[in-house]
Amino acid sequence: MRSYEKYFRMNRLPHIWCPGCGNGIIMKSIAKAAEQLGLDQDNTVIVSGIGCSSRASGYMNFDTLHTAHGRAIPFATGIKLANPKLKVIVITGDGDCTAIGGNHFIHGARRNIDLTVVLFNNNIYGMTGGQASPLTPTGKKATTAPFGSVDTAFDPCKLAKAAGASYIARGTAFHAKPLVDLIAQGISNNGFSLVEAITQCPISYGRRNKMGDAAGMLKWMSESAVPLTAYEKLAEDQKGDKFPIGILYQKTAPEYSAEYAKVIKLAQEGK
Amino acid sequence: MQQLRLCGSGGQGVITAAIILAEAAIMENKESVQSQSYGPEARGGASKAEVIISEQFIYHPKVVKPDVVLALTQQAADRYSSDLCGNGILIIDEDLVPESPIHPSIVKVPLTRLAVEELGKDLFTNIVALGLLVKVTGVVSFETIQKAVAKRVPKATIEKNMKALQIGYDSIK
Amino acid sequence: MSEARLMQGNEACAEGAMAAGVNFFGGYPITPSTEIAEIMAKELPALGGTFIQMEDEIAGIAVVLGAALGGRKALTATSGPGFSLKQELIGYGCIAEIPIVIANVQRLGPATGQPTSPAQGDVMQARWGTHGDHPMIALSPWNVRESFDVAVMAVNYAERFRTPVIILLDEVVGHMREKVVLPKAEDIEIYPRRKPSCTREEGYKPYTPMADLVPNPADFGTGHHIHVTGLVHDETGFPTGSAQVTEDTIKRLHEKISRVQEQITHYDEFFMEDAEYAVLAYGGTARTAYAAVELARKQGIKVGMVRLMTIWPFADKIVKKVAKKVKKILVPEMNYGQLVLEVERAAAGQATVISLPKYNTEIFTPQEISTAIEELAAEVVK
Numbered sequence: 001m002r003s004y005e006k007y008f009r010m011n012r013l014p015h016i017w018c019p020g021c022g023n024g025i026i027m028k029s030i031a032k033a034a035e036q037l038g039l040d041q042d043n044t045v046i047v048s049g050i051g052c053s054s055r056a057s058g059y060m061n062f063d064t065l066h067t068a069h070g071r072a073i074p075f076a077t078g079i080k081l082a083n084p085k086l087k088v089i090v091i092t093g094d095g096d097c098t099a100i101g102g103n104h105f106i107h108g109a110r111r112n113i114d115l116t117v118v119l120f121n122n123n124i125y126g127m128t129g130g131q132a133s134p135l136t137p138t139g140k141k142a143t144t145a146p147f148g149s150v151d152t153a154f155d156p157c158k159l160a161k162a163a164g165a166s167y168i169a170r171g172t173a174f175h176a177k178p179l180v181d182l183i184a185q186g187i188s189n190n191g192f193s194l195v196e197a198i199t200q201c202p203i204s205y206g207r208r209n210k211m212g213d214a215a216g217m218l219k220w221m222s223e224s225a226v227p228l229t230a231y232e233k234l235a236e237d238q239k240g241d242k243f244p245i246g247i248l249y250q251k252t253a254p255e256y257s258a259e260y261a262k263v264i265k266l267a268q269e270g271k
Numbered sequence: 272m273q274q275l276r277l278c279g280s281g282g283q284g285v286i287t288a289a290i291i292l293a294e295a296a297i298m299e300n301k302e303s304v305q306s307q308s309y310g311p312e313a314r315g316g317a318s319k320a321e322v323i324i325s326e327q328f329i330y331h332p333k334v335v336k337p338d339v340v341l342a343l344t345q346q347a348a349d350r351y352s353s354d355l356c357g358n359g360i361l362i363i364d365e366d367l368v369p370e371s372p373i374h375p376s377i378v379k380v381p382l383t384r385l386a387v388e389e390l391g392k393d394l395f396t397n398i399v400a401l402g403l404l405v406k407v408t409g410v411v412s413f414e415t416i417q418k419a420v421a422k423r424v425p426k427a428t429i430e431k432n433m434k435a436l437q438i439g440y441d442s443i444k
Numbered sequence: 445m446s447e448a449r450l451m452q453g454n455e456a457c458a459e460g461a462m463a464a465g466v467n468f469f470g471g472y473p474i475t476p477s478t479e480i481a482e483i484m485a486k487e488l489p490a491l492g493g494t495f496i497q498m499e500d501e502i503a504g505i506a507v508v509l510g511a512a513l514g515g516r517k518a519l520t521a522t523s524g525p526g527f528s529l530k531q532e533l534i535g536y537g538c539i540a541e542i543p544i545v546i547a548n549v550q551r552l553g554p555a556t557g558q559p560t561s562p563a564q565g566d567v568m569q570a571r572w573g574t575h576g577d578h579p580m581i582a583l584s585p586w587n588v589r590e591s592f593d594v595a596v597m598a599v600n601y602a603e604r605f606r607t608p609v610i611i612l613l614d615e616v617v618g619h620m621r622e623k624v625v626l627p628k629a630e631d632i633e634i635y636p637r638r639k640p641s642c643t644r645e646e647g648y649k650p651y652t653p654m655a656d657l658v659p660n661p662a663d664f665g666t667g668h669h670i671h672v673t674g675l676v677h678d679e680t681g682f683p684t685g686s687a688q689v690t691e692d693t694i695k696r697l698h699e700k701i702s703r704v705q706e707q708i709t710h711y712d713e714f715f716m717e718d719a720e721y722a723v724l725a726y727g728g729t730a731r732t733a734y735a736a737v738e739l740a741r742k743q744g745i746k747v748g749m750v751r752l753m754t755i756w757p758f759a760d761k762i763v764k765k766v767a768k769k770v771k772k773i774l775v776p777e778m779n780y781g782q783l784v785l786e787v788e789r790a791a792a793g794q795a796t797v798i799s800l801p802k803y804n805t806e807i808f809t810p811q812e813i814s815t816a817i818e819e820l821a822a823e824v825v826k
Binding site for chain 2: 448449559560621622623728735738809811
Binding site: 041061075104 | 468470489490492493494496498499500502503506507508509510511512513514515516518532533536662664665666667668669670671672673674675682683
């Protein structure tokens with residue numbers, strides 16, 4: 001047994017994801033981050049929404065909650081406030097987090113509540129067969145964008161930063177090792193952390209957009225993802241479809257459940 | 272059973288006055304129900320509060336036919352006094368209700384003016400009105416309404432509010 | 445007994461919930477329920493509890509579901525538009541068997557409707573608002589003291605049956621103030637959070653039903669590593685596609701409530717001994733109905749009254765019994781005629797059921813209802 005396997009419910013595996021899907025890599029990165037931090041399984045909760053990525057909660061050996069579509073963050077907020085000693089990790093997808101759950105995402109960030117959101121970004125609604133999400137790049141094809149998406153995509157990292165998150169990082173399924181560190185640091189941050197993890201969906205996204213199979217998509221990640229410091233040195237015309245990875249932003253800010261504990265103290269002393 | 276209606280515009284404190292009156296009734300071991308209706312405006316707009324005071328449990332919670340209507344604005348007087356009992360009493364702010372509705376028994380007092388001139392603020396109008404209401408109806412004793420007001424208002428303002436009650440109480444003979 | 449005081453229905457609801465152990469409130473402000481949130485915001489911290497104002501109505505129920513899983517007794521409050529938005533997650537609470545209470549202070553709809561006006565238009569929505577099949581417990585108080593009692597009861601039922609419970613207040617009872625004497629804290633019975641019957645090592649399955657058909661899922665953070673999902677799941681809590689498990693689960697969800705239906709059916713009867721006619725009413729309307737029945741009795745009409753506190757599950761047996769006894773049942777409600785359909789179904793032709801709907805922002809007057817009683821009594825004579 002490999003050391004991180006205790007973080008999995010081995011009897012629930014194999015997972016339901018398609019051959020070539022990157023979600024397993026991201027999920028394993030979460031388990032390895034848990035191992036790196038020595039997370040207490042009895043005091044860690046994994047909360048997910050609905051979609052391919054959100055199935056991950058069922059495979060992980062903690063208290064786990066598979067919520068409704070888009071609602072993982074407010075459920076997680078309730079768990080964290082009910083019992084602030086719990087570490088709460090949210091697993092969500094691009095549609096779950098930035099479309100139907102978009103409002104909760106920005107408000108979770110605004111509160112800077114201590115949740116670590118791992119956003120599995122495969123640029124598509126995979127489970128339902130490839131509909132466009134708010135993270136489908138303009139021009140890319142989806143079953144609901146057969147002529148190419150005319151929408152402008154969100155940059156969820158910039159969105160989280162503007163909304164108030166205190167730790168923001170991006171990694172990819174190709175850069176699996178650094179992803180473990182990015183997630184571990186997100187969990188360690190006392191506040192709202194977003195780790196956008198780019199993952200490949202060869203079946204519903206790559207195939208339709210001529211990005212090749214899983215290997216082809218991982219190659220695309222290896223060529224497009226650039227560490228932040230290097231990315232910043234690129235001239236605008238060199239940036240093209242490239243995107244920065246690594247820790248994109250960090251700040252120290254009051255954390256919601258700690259701030260509310262002060263309210264309780266104030267109210268109790270006032271009595 | 273006494274059915275009282277207090278009305279004016281939002282911000283004049285008629286709901287607070289009605290709550291205090293209901294609390295006073297409870298202090299005298301009576302049954303009391305208070306309700307209100309209001310529009311979307313936080314200030315301004317028509318505001319109506321009702322109090323029913325009885326010796327028995329009150330089932331229907333709203334005033335069916337008021338024995339007393341206190342109106343602090345023209346709009347409120349026009350809208351909420353038409354169903355007043357024939358032998359009921361209409362109390363109006365004589366400055367703010369220049370066109371008094373027709374009714375056999377009307378008490379006119381410049382309530383808002385008294386509050387401004389004697390206490391420096393129209394904020395006390397509702398308490399002045401309560402003093403008058405108690406004088407006119409005797410629905411609770413003056414001592415009880417003093418207690419009820421003192422219990423509800425901020426400590427620092429008790430003295431002024433007691434004065435407001437007295438001014439209202441003394442505003443008619 | 446504590447001393448008599450003037451209290452608002454919404455306030456009593458909040459106080460009752462806290463008395464029953466609610467220590468978490470999440471919600472979104474909406475007229476005419478906002479007082480409940482405001483009181484919780486002010487009072488919970490001193491009790492060591494938590495209040496959070498969420499970004500929308502859906503988050504308002506999601507956060508209380510999360511808090512309940514985290515070990516808290518949790519309440520949210522809303523009104524029509526918010527109640528509509530919360531429906532999907534009410535269903536989530538039903539299938540994942542999470543104890544929460546939703547107070548819905550009804551206002552006139554649909555849509556924004558008449559936000560500050562009373563109505564009882566969400567009666568059917570309380571039962572059928574979510575998709576799919578599940579039972580529902582909904583309680584409707586008719587006075588301020590009962591708002592307190594109903595809140596206590598709702599919290600206890602939620603815990604006992606591990607299900608969302610709805611408090612169906614209306615603007616009349618929610619916003620009126622009247623004299624109440626609240627029970628002493630030591631006289632209030634509290635149903636504690638159900639606990640797992642064994643450990644993970646001993647083969648604990650969080651959704652194994654106990655003798656009362658209710659499972660004991662562990663609170664998060666207690667070392668049981670449970671999985672909770674809105675998918676149909678077996679006793680382990682994990683999703684399954686099994687037709688048999690699906691059927692058994694839906695059936696059990698219903699039966700855990702239907703088997704105790706009589707215990708949780710709360711109602712009053714007035715003047716029924718010699719009644720030839722009956723008025724059936726609930727919530728704020730029942731107060732006016734009572735005044736009307738008194739008026740009609742003074743006219744010599746043998747009319748009685750049934751007042752339902754438990755709206756769902758519907759009091760079939762009570763209505764059947766009444767229908768056998770009387771000739772006609774009048775059902776006044778502040779809607780276009782909703783619960784009357786259930787009364788008709790339960791009466792099954794044994795008595796004529798007459799709807800008296802009202803949906804114009806005003807509550808009934810005693811005269812309106814007593815006139816209707818006089819009319820239905822007169823028709824028999826000719």
